[in-house]
Amino acid sequence: MNLFPVFSDGSFPAALQFIPAVVIGFFFGFVLERSGFGNARILAAQFYLHNMRVFKVMFGAIVTAAVGLAITSATGLLDMSALFIPETFAWPHLVGGLLLGVGFIVSGYCPGTAIVAAASAKWDAVVTLVGVVIGSVVFGEMYGFIGEFHVSSALGVFTLPDWLGIGMPLLVAALALIAVGAFFGAELVEKFFAARSGKVKEASMNSLGKLLLVGLSGAAVLGAALFLVLPAATGPAVTPAYSAISVIELARMMVEEPRSIYLVDAREDAACQTSDRLPAAICLADITGDLAYMKPRQLLVLYGEEQVDASRLPPELARYTGRVALLVEGARGWNDLVVTPEPAPELLAALTLADRQLVGALNAYFTGAKVQVQAAAPRPKVKRKLKKSGGCS
Amino acid sequence: MNAPDKQVFTPPGSDNDGVEGKLWNPYLGGVALGLVLLASFLVLGHGIGASGAASRLGVTALAAVAPEHVAETPYFAKYSEGGASPLSNWLVFGVVGVFLGGAVASMTGGRQKSGVVRGPRISVGARLALALTGGVIMGFAARMARGCTSGQALSGGALLSVGSWVFMLSVFAGGYALALVVRRQWQ
Numbered sequence: 320m321n322l323f324p325v326f327s328d329g330s331f332p333a334a335l336q337f338i339p340a341v342v343i344g345f346f347f348g349f350v351l352e353r354s355g356f357g358n359a360r361i362l363a364a365q366f367y368l369h370n371m372r373v374f375k376v377m378f379g380a381i382v383t384a385a386v387g388l389a390i391t392s393a394t395g396l397l398d399m400s401a402l403f404i405p406e407t408f409a410w411p412h413l414v415g416g417l418l419l420g421v422g423f424i425v426s427g428y429c430p431g432t433a434i435v436a437a438a439s440a441k442w443d444a445v446v447t448l449v450g451v452v453i454g455s456v457v458f459g460e461m462y463g464f465i466g467e468f469h470v471s472s473a474l475g476v477f478t479l480p481d482w483l484g485i486g487m488p489l490l491v492a493a494l495a496l497i498a499v500g501a502f503f504g505a506e507l508v509e510k511f512f513a514a515r516s517g518k519v520k521e522a523s524m525n526s527l528g529k530l531l532l533v534g535l536s537g538a539a540v541l542g543a544a545l546f547l548v549l550p551a552a553t554g555p556a557v558t559p560a561y562s563a564i565s566v567i568e569l570a571r572m573m574v575e576e577p578r579s580i581y582l583v584d585a586r587e588d589a590a591c592q593t594s595d596r597l598p599a600a601i602c603l604a605d606i607t608g609d610l611a612y613m614k615p616r617q618l619l620v621l622y623g624e625e626q627v628d629a630s631r632l633p634p635e636l637a638r639y640t641g642r643v644a645l646l647v648e649g650a651r652g653w654n655d656l657v658v659t660p661e662p663a664p665e666l667l668a669a670l671t672l673a674d675r676q677l678v679g680a681l682n683a684y685f686t687g688a689k690v691q692v693q694a695a696a697p698r699p700k701v702k703r704k705l706k707k708s709g710g711c712s
Numbered sequence: 713m714n715a716p717d718k719q720v721f722t723p724p725g726s727d728n729d730g731v732e733g734k735l736w737n738p739y740l741g742g743v744a745l746g747l748v749l750l751a752s753f754l755v756l757g758h759g760i761g762a763s764g765a766a767s768r769l770g771v772t773a774l775a776a777v778a779p780e781h782v783a784e785t786p787y788f789a790k791y792s793e794g795g796a797s798p799l800s801n802w803l804v805f806g807v808v809g810v811f812l813g814g815a816v817a818s819m820t821g822g823r824q825k826s827g828v829v830r831g832p833r834i835s836v837g838a839r840l841a842l843a844l845t846g847g848v849i850m851g852f853a854a855r856m857a858r859g860c861t862s863g864q865a866l867s868g869g870a871l872l873s874v875g876s877w878v879f880m881l882s883v884f885a886g887g888y889a890l891a892l893v894v895r896r897q898w899q
Contacts, residue, residue: 323753323755345813349814351813351817352813352823354744357817359829363898366887367891367898379741381866381870383747383749385869385872387750388870397754402871403759405871405876406858407874414882415882417853417886419850419860419861420890423861424886430763430860431762439824439825443828443843447846448766451763451851455770456851457851458852459771478872490872527740535743
Protein backbone atom coordinates (compact mmCIF):
# COMPACT_ATOMS: atom_id res chain seq x y z
CA MET A 320 0.00 0.00 0.00
CA ASN A 321 2.63 2.51 1.11
CA LEU A 322 5.19 2.96 -1.65
CA PHE A 323 7.34 5.25 0.46
CA PRO A 324 9.75 5.43 2.15
CA VAL A 325 11.62 2.98 -0.06
CA PHE A 326 14.22 2.22 2.60
CA SER A 327 12.19 1.75 5.74
CA ASP A 328 13.96 0.10 8.62
CA GLY A 329 15.11 -3.43 8.01
CA SER A 330 13.75 -3.93 4.51
CA PHE A 331 17.15 -3.38 2.91
CA PRO A 332 20.69 -3.84 4.22
CA ALA A 333 21.88 -0.55 5.66
CA ALA A 334 24.85 -0.37 3.31
CA LEU A 335 22.51 -0.25 0.32
CA GLN A 336 21.36 3.18 1.56
CA PHE A 337 24.82 4.60 0.93
CA ILE A 338 24.36 4.93 -2.83
CA PRO A 339 21.11 6.96 -2.75
CA ALA A 340 22.60 8.93 0.17
CA VAL A 341 25.47 10.06 -2.05
CA VAL A 342 23.08 10.91 -4.91
CA ILE A 343 20.70 12.91 -2.73
CA GLY A 344 23.64 14.60 -1.01
CA PHE A 345 24.96 15.57 -4.45
CA PHE A 346 21.76 17.38 -5.40
CA PHE A 347 21.59 18.96 -1.95
CA GLY A 348 25.10 20.36 -2.35
CA PHE A 349 24.43 21.44 -5.93
CA VAL A 350 21.26 23.37 -5.06
CA LEU A 351 22.91 24.97 -2.01
CA GLU A 352 25.79 26.23 -4.13
CA ARG A 353 23.52 27.53 -6.89
CA SER A 354 21.46 29.34 -4.26
CA GLY A 355 24.57 31.21 -3.11
CA PHE A 356 25.11 29.23 0.09
CA GLY A 357 28.77 28.59 -0.70
CA ASN A 358 29.62 32.20 0.07
CA ALA A 359 30.07 33.32 3.69
CA ARG A 360 29.23 36.95 2.92
CA ILE A 361 25.84 36.06 1.48
CA LEU A 362 25.11 33.80 4.44
CA ALA A 363 26.19 36.49 6.88
CA ALA A 364 24.16 39.11 5.02
CA GLN A 365 21.03 37.46 6.44
CA PHE A 366 21.98 38.90 9.82
CA TYR A 367 22.51 42.41 8.43
CA LEU A 368 19.16 42.21 6.63
CA HIS A 369 20.21 43.56 3.21
CA ASN A 370 20.13 40.12 1.59
CA MET A 371 17.73 37.55 3.06
CA ARG A 372 18.54 34.64 0.78
CA VAL A 373 19.12 32.34 3.76
CA PHE A 374 15.63 32.95 5.07
CA LYS A 375 13.98 32.70 1.64
CA VAL A 376 15.70 29.49 0.59
CA MET A 377 15.33 27.79 3.99
CA PHE A 378 11.69 28.67 4.57
CA GLY A 379 10.87 27.90 0.93
CA ALA A 380 12.51 24.48 1.22
CA ILE A 381 10.79 23.63 4.50
CA VAL A 382 7.35 24.58 3.17
CA THR A 383 7.90 22.76 -0.14
CA ALA A 384 9.01 19.57 1.60
CA ALA A 385 6.20 19.82 4.18
CA VAL A 386 3.57 20.28 1.44
CA GLY A 387 5.03 17.23 -0.33
CA LEU A 388 4.93 15.17 2.87
CA ALA A 389 1.34 16.22 3.59
CA ILE A 390 0.18 15.29 0.07
CA THR A 391 2.01 11.96 -0.12
CA SER A 392 0.87 10.88 3.33
CA ALA A 393 -2.74 12.02 2.78
CA THR A 394 -2.92 10.01 -0.44
CA GLY A 395 -1.47 6.96 1.29
CA LEU A 396 1.70 6.89 -0.81
CA LEU A 397 3.88 7.62 2.20
CA ASP A 398 3.83 5.86 5.56
CA MET A 399 4.59 8.85 7.75
CA SER A 400 5.14 6.65 10.80
CA ALA A 401 8.12 4.99 9.10
CA LEU A 402 9.99 8.31 8.84
CA PHE A 403 12.64 9.28 11.33
CA ILE A 404 11.28 12.33 13.16
CA PRO A 405 13.77 14.02 15.51
CA GLU A 406 12.71 13.91 19.14
CA THR A 407 12.24 17.15 21.03
CA PHE A 408 14.50 18.11 23.93
CA ALA A 409 13.24 21.62 24.59
CA TRP A 410 16.13 23.23 26.53
CA PRO A 411 19.00 21.53 24.70
CA HIS A 412 17.38 22.57 21.42
CA LEU A 413 17.05 26.15 22.58
CA VAL A 414 20.60 26.44 23.94
CA GLY A 415 22.10 24.48 21.04
CA GLY A 416 20.28 26.74 18.59
CA LEU A 417 21.50 29.95 20.24
CA LEU A 418 25.09 28.68 20.25
CA LEU A 419 24.86 27.51 16.65
CA GLY A 420 23.56 30.92 15.63
CA VAL A 421 26.53 32.55 17.34
CA GLY A 422 28.91 30.14 15.61
CA PHE A 423 27.13 30.83 12.31
CA ILE A 424 27.68 34.60 12.38
CA VAL A 425 31.24 34.26 13.70
CA SER A 426 32.36 31.69 11.12
CA GLY A 427 30.05 32.78 8.32
CA TYR A 428 28.86 29.25 7.65
CA CYS A 429 26.74 26.50 9.11
CA PRO A 430 28.23 22.99 8.93
CA GLY A 431 26.42 22.02 5.70
CA THR A 432 27.22 25.22 3.82
CA ALA A 433 30.85 25.03 4.98
CA ILE A 434 31.11 21.72 3.12
CA VAL A 435 29.75 23.37 -0.04
CA ALA A 436 32.12 26.32 0.29
CA ALA A 437 35.07 24.03 1.00
CA ALA A 438 34.21 22.23 -2.24
CA SER A 439 34.81 25.50 -4.09
CA ALA A 440 38.20 25.91 -2.38
CA LYS A 441 37.34 28.55 0.21
CA TRP A 442 39.94 28.19 2.94
CA ASP A 443 37.86 29.90 5.62
CA ALA A 444 35.27 27.14 5.09
CA VAL A 445 37.90 24.41 5.40
CA VAL A 446 39.05 25.97 8.68
CA THR A 447 35.42 26.19 9.85
CA LEU A 448 34.96 22.46 9.18
CA VAL A 449 38.10 21.67 11.19
CA GLY A 450 36.52 23.70 13.99
CA VAL A 451 33.23 21.78 13.73
CA VAL A 452 35.08 18.48 14.07
CA ILE A 453 37.00 19.80 17.09
CA GLY A 454 33.81 21.18 18.67
CA SER A 455 32.04 17.82 18.37
CA VAL A 456 34.94 16.08 20.08
CA VAL A 457 34.98 18.72 22.82
CA PHE A 458 31.29 18.04 23.41
CA GLY A 459 31.98 14.31 23.80
CA GLU A 460 34.84 15.00 26.22
CA MET A 461 32.61 17.26 28.32
CA TYR A 462 29.67 14.88 28.30
CA GLY A 463 30.23 14.03 31.96
CA PHE A 464 29.30 17.61 32.87
CA ILE A 465 26.64 18.34 30.29
CA GLY A 466 25.13 14.91 29.74
CA GLU A 467 22.39 15.50 32.26
CA PHE A 468 21.34 18.72 30.58
CA HIS A 469 21.59 17.09 27.14
CA VAL A 470 18.84 14.58 27.96
CA SER A 471 16.69 16.98 30.00
CA SER A 472 13.23 18.28 29.02
CA ALA A 473 12.68 15.25 26.77
CA LEU A 474 9.30 15.40 25.07
CA GLY A 475 9.77 12.50 22.66
CA VAL A 476 8.50 12.77 19.09
CA PHE A 477 6.45 15.93 19.50
CA THR A 478 5.15 17.74 16.43
CA LEU A 479 3.45 21.07 15.81
CA PRO A 480 0.15 19.30 14.93
CA ASP A 481 0.30 17.56 18.35
CA TRP A 482 1.10 20.74 20.16
CA LEU A 483 -1.42 23.04 18.46
CA GLY A 484 -4.10 20.39 17.95
CA ILE A 485 -4.35 21.25 14.24
CA GLY A 486 -4.28 18.59 11.54
CA MET A 487 -1.17 18.36 9.40
CA PRO A 488 -2.84 19.45 6.08
CA LEU A 489 -4.32 22.61 7.58
CA LEU A 490 -1.13 23.43 9.44
CA VAL A 491 0.99 23.00 6.32
CA ALA A 492 -1.42 25.14 4.29
CA ALA A 493 -1.23 27.85 6.95
CA LEU A 494 2.55 27.58 6.96
CA ALA A 495 2.66 28.07 3.19
CA LEU A 496 0.50 31.18 3.43
CA ILE A 497 2.64 32.55 6.26
CA ALA A 498 5.72 31.89 4.12
CA VAL A 499 4.34 33.83 1.15
CA GLY A 500 3.49 36.76 3.42
CA ALA A 501 6.91 36.60 5.05
CA PHE A 502 8.61 36.59 1.64
CA PHE A 503 6.93 39.84 0.67
CA GLY A 504 7.97 41.21 4.05
CA ALA A 505 11.56 40.08 3.45
CA GLU A 506 11.61 41.98 0.15
CA LEU A 507 10.62 45.18 1.95
CA VAL A 508 13.21 44.65 4.70
CA GLU A 509 15.94 44.04 2.12
CA LYS A 510 14.98 47.19 0.25
CA PHE A 511 15.20 49.27 3.41
CA PHE A 512 18.51 47.89 4.70
CA ALA A 513 20.20 47.67 1.30
CA ALA A 514 19.55 51.38 0.81
CA ARG A 515 20.86 52.14 4.30
CA SER A 516 24.11 50.21 3.83
CA GLY A 517 24.66 51.49 0.30
CA LYS A 518 24.14 48.15 -1.43
CA VAL A 519 22.25 47.20 -4.55
CA LYS A 520 19.15 45.23 -3.65
CA GLU A 521 19.05 41.89 -5.38
CA ALA A 522 16.14 41.61 -7.82
CA SER A 523 14.61 38.35 -6.67
CA MET A 524 11.00 39.38 -7.22
CA ASN A 525 11.30 38.98 -10.96
CA SER A 526 8.65 37.17 -12.97
CA LEU A 527 10.05 33.75 -11.99
CA GLY A 528 10.03 34.61 -8.30
CA LYS A 529 6.49 35.94 -8.51
CA LEU A 530 5.34 32.84 -10.40
CA LEU A 531 6.76 30.56 -7.71
CA LEU A 532 5.12 32.56 -4.93
CA VAL A 533 1.78 32.54 -6.71
CA GLY A 534 2.15 28.76 -7.13
CA LEU A 535 2.97 28.31 -3.48
CA SER A 536 0.09 30.41 -2.23
CA GLY A 537 -2.24 28.69 -4.70
CA ALA A 538 -1.21 25.30 -3.32
CA ALA A 539 -1.80 26.58 0.20
CA VAL A 540 -5.28 27.93 -0.52
CA LEU A 541 -6.20 24.75 -2.37
CA GLY A 542 -4.91 22.59 0.49
CA ALA A 543 -6.79 24.58 3.11
CA ALA A 544 -9.97 24.62 1.01
CA LEU A 545 -9.84 20.87 0.38
CA PHE A 546 -9.30 20.24 4.06
CA LEU A 547 -12.17 22.49 5.12
CA VAL A 548 -14.66 21.63 2.37
CA LEU A 549 -14.07 17.96 1.76
CA PRO A 550 -15.45 16.42 4.98
CA ALA A 551 -18.56 18.64 4.82
CA ALA A 552 -19.20 18.14 1.12
CA THR A 553 -18.80 14.39 1.09
CA GLY A 554 -20.43 13.93 4.49
CA PRO A 555 -21.59 10.63 5.86
CA ALA A 556 -21.69 9.02 2.42
CA VAL A 557 -18.02 8.16 2.63
CA THR A 558 -17.88 7.31 6.32
CA PRO A 559 -14.93 4.93 6.32
CA ALA A 560 -15.80 1.30 6.73
CA TYR A 561 -14.92 0.34 10.27
CA SER A 562 -14.82 -3.29 11.23
CA ALA A 563 -16.54 -4.50 14.39
CA ILE A 564 -14.95 -6.23 17.35
CA SER A 565 -16.73 -7.85 20.26
CA VAL A 566 -15.76 -7.65 23.91
CA ILE A 567 -14.59 -11.24 23.94
CA GLU A 568 -12.45 -10.77 20.83
CA LEU A 569 -10.92 -7.63 22.33
CA ALA A 570 -10.23 -9.44 25.57
CA ARG A 571 -8.49 -12.23 23.71
CA MET A 572 -6.30 -9.75 21.80
CA MET A 573 -5.42 -7.91 24.98
CA VAL A 574 -4.23 -11.13 26.53
CA GLU A 575 -2.53 -12.71 23.56
CA GLU A 576 -1.02 -9.77 21.68
CA PRO A 577 -1.45 -6.59 23.70
CA ARG A 578 0.98 -4.69 21.48
CA SER A 579 -1.10 -5.20 18.35
CA ILE A 580 -3.89 -2.84 19.40
CA TYR A 581 -4.42 0.78 20.26
CA LEU A 582 -7.37 0.98 22.60
CA VAL A 583 -9.00 4.39 22.28
CA ASP A 584 -11.84 5.91 24.29
CA ALA A 585 -14.11 7.77 21.87
CA ARG A 586 -16.48 9.28 24.44
CA GLU A 587 -16.77 13.06 24.82
CA ASP A 588 -13.42 14.34 26.01
CA ALA A 589 -14.69 15.48 29.42
CA ALA A 590 -16.35 12.13 30.02
CA CYS A 591 -13.26 10.28 28.90
CA GLN A 592 -10.92 12.21 31.14
CA THR A 593 -13.03 11.78 34.25
CA SER A 594 -14.54 8.34 34.01
CA ASP A 595 -12.99 4.90 34.27
CA ARG A 596 -11.48 3.81 31.01
CA LEU A 597 -10.79 0.33 29.76
CA PRO A 598 -7.32 -0.91 30.70
CA ALA A 599 -4.55 1.07 28.97
CA ALA A 600 -7.05 3.05 26.90
CA ILE A 601 -6.22 6.56 25.73
CA CYS A 602 -8.65 9.39 25.06
CA LEU A 603 -9.36 10.07 21.39
CA ALA A 604 -8.94 13.83 21.87
CA ASP A 605 -5.41 13.27 23.18
CA ILE A 606 -4.22 11.49 20.06
CA THR A 607 -6.07 13.32 17.28
CA GLY A 608 -2.87 15.11 16.29
CA ASP A 609 -0.82 11.90 16.35
CA LEU A 610 -3.04 9.79 14.15
CA ALA A 611 -1.00 10.30 11.00
CA TYR A 612 2.17 9.19 12.79
CA MET A 613 0.83 6.11 14.58
CA LYS A 614 1.97 2.67 13.53
CA PRO A 615 -0.50 1.46 10.89
CA ARG A 616 0.24 -2.20 11.64
CA GLN A 617 -1.81 -2.00 14.80
CA LEU A 618 -5.56 -2.29 15.07
CA LEU A 619 -7.12 0.86 16.48
CA VAL A 620 -10.08 -0.14 18.63
CA LEU A 621 -12.60 2.59 19.44
CA TYR A 622 -15.23 2.30 22.13
CA GLY A 623 -17.92 4.51 23.55
CA GLU A 624 -20.34 4.07 26.41
CA GLU A 625 -22.28 1.76 24.16
CA GLN A 626 -21.77 1.24 20.45
CA VAL A 627 -19.91 4.13 18.79
CA ASP A 628 -21.88 6.17 16.26
CA ALA A 629 -19.47 6.04 13.31
CA SER A 630 -20.91 9.17 11.68
CA ARG A 631 -20.08 11.25 14.75
CA LEU A 632 -16.40 10.35 14.87
CA PRO A 633 -13.98 13.20 14.09
CA PRO A 634 -12.82 13.37 10.45
CA GLU A 635 -9.18 13.33 11.60
CA LEU A 636 -9.63 9.63 12.18
CA ALA A 637 -9.15 9.12 8.45
CA ARG A 638 -5.53 10.14 8.93
CA TYR A 639 -4.82 6.90 10.71
CA THR A 640 -3.56 4.66 7.94
CA GLY A 641 -4.13 1.32 9.71
CA ARG A 642 -7.37 -0.57 10.37
CA VAL A 643 -9.99 0.77 12.75
CA ALA A 644 -12.51 -1.37 14.63
CA LEU A 645 -15.47 -0.37 16.82
CA LEU A 646 -16.23 -2.22 20.03
CA VAL A 647 -19.75 -3.55 19.49
CA GLU A 648 -20.93 -3.66 23.10
CA GLY A 649 -19.04 -0.54 24.23
CA ALA A 650 -17.63 0.14 27.69
CA ARG A 651 -20.87 -1.03 29.28
CA GLY A 652 -20.55 -4.40 27.57
CA TRP A 653 -16.98 -4.69 28.79
CA ASN A 654 -18.02 -3.92 32.36
CA ASP A 655 -20.96 -6.33 32.22
CA LEU A 656 -18.85 -9.20 31.01
CA VAL A 657 -15.33 -8.69 32.30
CA VAL A 658 -15.34 -6.35 35.26
CA THR A 659 -18.45 -7.41 37.09
CA PRO A 660 -17.83 -10.24 39.57
CA GLU A 661 -20.78 -12.25 38.28
CA PRO A 662 -21.65 -11.80 34.65
CA ALA A 663 -25.28 -12.38 33.77
CA PRO A 664 -25.81 -16.08 33.02
CA GLU A 665 -27.34 -15.37 29.62
CA LEU A 666 -24.15 -13.57 28.57
CA LEU A 667 -22.01 -16.51 29.61
CA ALA A 668 -24.31 -19.03 28.01
CA ALA A 669 -23.51 -17.61 24.59
CA LEU A 670 -19.79 -18.26 25.04
CA THR A 671 -17.67 -21.33 24.37
CA LEU A 672 -15.92 -22.95 27.29
CA ALA A 673 -12.56 -21.45 26.30
CA ASP A 674 -14.08 -17.98 26.19
CA ARG A 675 -15.76 -18.53 29.52
CA GLN A 676 -12.40 -19.42 31.01
CA LEU A 677 -10.92 -16.31 29.51
CA VAL A 678 -13.66 -14.15 30.97
CA GLY A 679 -13.15 -15.74 34.35
CA ALA A 680 -9.42 -15.14 34.24
CA LEU A 681 -9.79 -11.54 33.09
CA ASN A 682 -12.44 -10.94 35.68
CA ALA A 683 -10.09 -12.13 38.38
CA TYR A 684 -7.30 -10.07 36.94
CA PHE A 685 -9.19 -6.82 36.71
CA THR A 686 -11.35 -7.06 39.82
CA GLY A 687 -9.04 -8.91 42.15
CA ALA A 688 -11.80 -11.44 42.84
CA LYS A 689 -11.12 -15.11 43.10
CA VAL A 690 -10.97 -16.97 39.84
CA GLN A 691 -14.39 -18.42 39.25
CA VAL A 692 -13.62 -20.58 36.28
CA GLN A 693 -10.43 -22.57 36.02
CA ALA A 694 -7.38 -21.28 34.12
CA ALA A 695 -6.18 -18.45 36.20
CA ALA A 696 -4.26 -15.47 35.04
CA PRO A 697 -1.49 -14.63 37.49
CA ARG A 698 -2.34 -11.76 39.70
CA PRO A 699 0.47 -9.36 40.36
CA LYS A 700 1.73 -9.80 43.83
CA VAL A 701 1.82 -6.61 45.79
CA LYS A 702 4.03 -6.64 48.79
CA ARG A 703 3.56 -3.74 51.10
CA LYS A 704 6.17 -3.03 53.65
CA LEU A 705 5.14 -0.97 56.57
CA LYS A 706 7.31 2.08 56.62
CA LYS A 707 8.87 2.89 59.87
CA SER A 708 7.52 6.18 60.94
CA GLY A 709 9.96 8.92 61.66
CA GLY A 710 11.18 12.10 60.11
CA CYS A 711 8.70 14.10 58.22
CA SER A 712 5.83 12.41 56.47
CA MET B 713 33.50 55.83 3.64
CA ASN B 714 36.97 55.08 2.29
CA ALA B 715 37.34 52.88 -0.71
CA PRO B 716 37.97 49.28 0.40
CA ASP B 717 41.57 48.26 -0.17
CA LYS B 718 41.33 44.49 -0.44
CA GLN B 719 38.08 42.86 -1.41
CA VAL B 720 38.50 39.29 -2.38
CA PHE B 721 35.30 38.57 -4.23
CA THR B 722 34.01 41.99 -5.09
CA PRO B 723 34.78 43.23 -8.55
CA PRO B 724 34.31 47.00 -8.40
CA GLY B 725 30.83 48.25 -9.00
CA SER B 726 29.27 44.86 -9.53
CA ASP B 727 27.20 42.45 -7.49
CA ASN B 728 26.42 42.60 -3.82
CA ASP B 729 28.58 40.78 -1.29
CA GLY B 730 31.19 39.72 -3.76
CA VAL B 731 29.28 37.06 -5.58
CA GLU B 732 30.58 36.10 -8.99
CA GLY B 733 28.52 34.44 -11.65
CA LYS B 734 24.76 34.19 -11.63
CA LEU B 735 22.89 32.71 -8.73
CA TRP B 736 19.47 31.09 -8.86
CA ASN B 737 16.45 33.08 -7.84
CA PRO B 738 16.18 32.36 -4.09
CA TYR B 739 12.55 31.23 -4.39
CA LEU B 740 13.49 28.76 -7.10
CA GLY B 741 16.40 27.63 -4.91
CA GLY B 742 14.03 27.10 -1.99
CA VAL B 743 11.58 25.02 -3.99
CA ALA B 744 14.43 22.97 -5.51
CA LEU B 745 15.99 22.40 -2.10
CA GLY B 746 12.60 21.35 -0.73
CA LEU B 747 12.17 18.81 -3.52
CA VAL B 748 15.61 17.32 -2.80
CA LEU B 749 14.66 17.09 0.87
CA LEU B 750 11.33 15.47 -0.01
CA ALA B 751 13.17 12.93 -2.19
CA SER B 752 15.37 12.12 0.80
CA PHE B 753 12.31 11.46 2.98
CA LEU B 754 10.58 9.36 0.33
CA VAL B 755 13.61 7.29 -0.60
CA LEU B 756 15.75 7.07 2.53
CA GLY B 757 13.08 7.60 5.17
CA HIS B 758 15.00 10.44 6.81
CA GLY B 759 16.27 13.93 6.05
CA ILE B 760 19.76 15.19 5.30
CA GLY B 761 22.47 15.84 7.89
CA ALA B 762 25.86 17.51 7.88
CA SER B 763 27.22 17.84 11.42
CA GLY B 764 26.80 14.14 12.24
CA ALA B 765 29.46 13.27 9.71
CA ALA B 766 31.87 15.81 11.23
CA SER B 767 31.33 14.25 14.63
CA ARG B 768 31.99 10.78 13.23
CA LEU B 769 35.13 12.02 11.53
CA GLY B 770 36.31 13.49 14.83
CA VAL B 771 35.74 10.24 16.68
CA THR B 772 37.59 8.30 13.97
CA ALA B 773 40.57 10.66 14.17
CA LEU B 774 40.58 10.49 17.95
CA ALA B 775 40.42 6.70 17.85
CA ALA B 776 43.50 6.62 15.64
CA VAL B 777 45.45 8.58 18.26
CA ALA B 778 43.93 7.31 21.50
CA PRO B 779 41.87 4.15 20.89
CA GLU B 780 41.51 3.25 24.58
CA HIS B 781 40.26 6.67 25.51
CA VAL B 782 37.55 6.47 22.83
CA ALA B 783 36.52 3.01 23.97
CA GLU B 784 36.21 4.23 27.56
CA THR B 785 34.21 7.37 26.76
CA PRO B 786 30.55 6.36 26.44
CA TYR B 787 29.61 9.27 24.16
CA PHE B 788 32.29 8.23 21.64
CA ALA B 789 31.98 4.46 22.08
CA LYS B 790 28.37 4.45 20.86
CA TYR B 791 29.55 5.52 17.40
CA SER B 792 31.36 2.23 16.83
CA GLU B 793 28.85 -0.16 18.34
CA GLY B 794 29.23 -3.69 17.04
CA GLY B 795 32.77 -3.00 15.87
CA ALA B 796 31.67 -0.95 12.85
CA SER B 797 33.66 2.10 11.80
CA PRO B 798 32.00 5.38 12.83
CA LEU B 799 32.32 6.38 9.19
CA SER B 800 30.18 3.50 7.95
CA ASN B 801 26.99 5.53 8.08
CA TRP B 802 24.66 7.19 5.58
CA LEU B 803 25.40 10.60 7.13
CA VAL B 804 29.02 10.34 5.98
CA PHE B 805 28.06 9.22 2.47
CA GLY B 806 25.52 12.02 2.24
CA VAL B 807 28.23 14.55 3.07
CA VAL B 808 30.50 13.09 0.38
CA GLY B 809 27.64 13.74 -2.03
CA VAL B 810 27.18 17.31 -0.73
CA PHE B 811 30.87 17.99 -1.34
CA LEU B 812 30.71 16.58 -4.89
CA GLY B 813 27.53 18.52 -5.68
CA GLY B 814 29.04 21.74 -4.35
CA ALA B 815 32.20 21.20 -6.39
CA VAL B 816 30.32 20.51 -9.64
CA ALA B 817 27.99 23.48 -9.11
CA SER B 818 30.81 25.93 -8.36
CA MET B 819 32.88 24.72 -11.31
CA THR B 820 30.02 25.01 -13.77
CA GLY B 821 28.89 28.29 -12.20
CA GLY B 822 32.26 30.01 -12.48
CA ARG B 823 32.75 30.29 -8.70
CA GLN B 824 35.47 27.66 -8.25
CA LYS B 825 38.21 30.00 -7.05
CA SER B 826 40.61 29.43 -4.22
CA GLY B 827 40.59 32.14 -1.56
CA VAL B 828 39.34 33.39 1.79
CA VAL B 829 35.89 34.97 1.83
CA ARG B 830 35.88 38.11 3.97
CA GLY B 831 34.72 41.68 4.12
CA PRO B 832 36.93 44.62 3.13
CA ARG B 833 38.01 45.53 6.65
CA ILE B 834 39.49 42.32 8.06
CA SER B 835 42.82 40.55 7.55
CA VAL B 836 43.10 36.96 6.31
CA GLY B 837 44.57 35.81 9.61
CA ALA B 838 41.80 37.35 11.69
CA ARG B 839 39.17 35.95 9.37
CA LEU B 840 40.59 32.42 9.63
CA ALA B 841 40.81 32.70 13.42
CA LEU B 842 37.14 33.70 13.58
CA ALA B 843 36.21 30.90 11.18
CA LEU B 844 37.90 28.34 13.43
CA THR B 845 36.28 29.80 16.57
CA GLY B 846 32.84 29.78 15.00
CA GLY B 847 33.40 26.24 13.79
CA VAL B 848 34.27 24.98 17.27
CA ILE B 849 31.18 26.67 18.73
CA MET B 850 28.99 25.13 16.01
CA GLY B 851 30.47 21.67 16.45
CA PHE B 852 29.63 21.81 20.15
CA ALA B 853 26.19 23.34 19.50
CA ALA B 854 25.24 20.78 16.88
CA ARG B 855 25.92 17.91 19.29
CA MET B 856 23.94 19.70 21.98
CA ALA B 857 20.96 20.10 19.63
CA ARG B 858 21.40 16.66 18.00
CA GLY B 859 21.80 18.22 14.57
CA CYS B 860 22.59 21.42 12.74
CA THR B 861 20.84 23.64 10.25
CA SER B 862 20.52 20.71 7.81
CA GLY B 863 19.52 17.78 9.97
CA GLN B 864 17.62 19.66 12.65
CA ALA B 865 16.27 22.94 11.22
CA LEU B 866 15.57 21.90 7.61
CA SER B 867 14.78 18.20 7.94
CA GLY B 868 13.10 18.33 11.35
CA GLY B 869 11.39 21.60 10.42
CA ALA B 870 9.74 20.02 7.38
CA LEU B 871 8.58 17.15 9.61
CA LEU B 872 7.07 19.80 11.90
CA SER B 873 9.02 18.67 14.94
CA VAL B 874 8.60 21.19 17.76
CA GLY B 875 12.23 20.81 18.89
CA SER B 876 13.46 21.53 15.37
CA TRP B 877 11.43 24.73 15.21
CA VAL B 878 12.68 25.82 18.63
CA PHE B 879 16.19 25.15 17.36
CA MET B 880 15.68 27.07 14.11
CA LEU B 881 14.27 30.17 15.79
CA SER B 882 17.11 30.05 18.33
CA VAL B 883 19.70 29.92 15.53
CA PHE B 884 18.34 33.13 14.06
CA ALA B 885 18.11 34.70 17.53
CA GLY B 886 21.72 33.77 18.32
CA GLY B 887 22.94 35.11 14.98
CA TYR B 888 21.13 38.43 15.27
CA ALA B 889 22.25 38.84 18.88
CA LEU B 890 25.91 38.77 17.89
CA ALA B 891 25.73 40.24 14.38
CA LEU B 892 26.68 43.80 15.35
CA VAL B 893 29.69 42.61 17.37
CA VAL B 894 31.34 40.89 14.40
CA ARG B 895 30.17 43.37 11.78
CA ARG B 896 33.73 44.35 10.87
CA GLN B 897 34.28 40.88 9.51
CA TRP B 898 31.70 41.26 6.76
CA GLN B 899 30.84 44.89 6.06
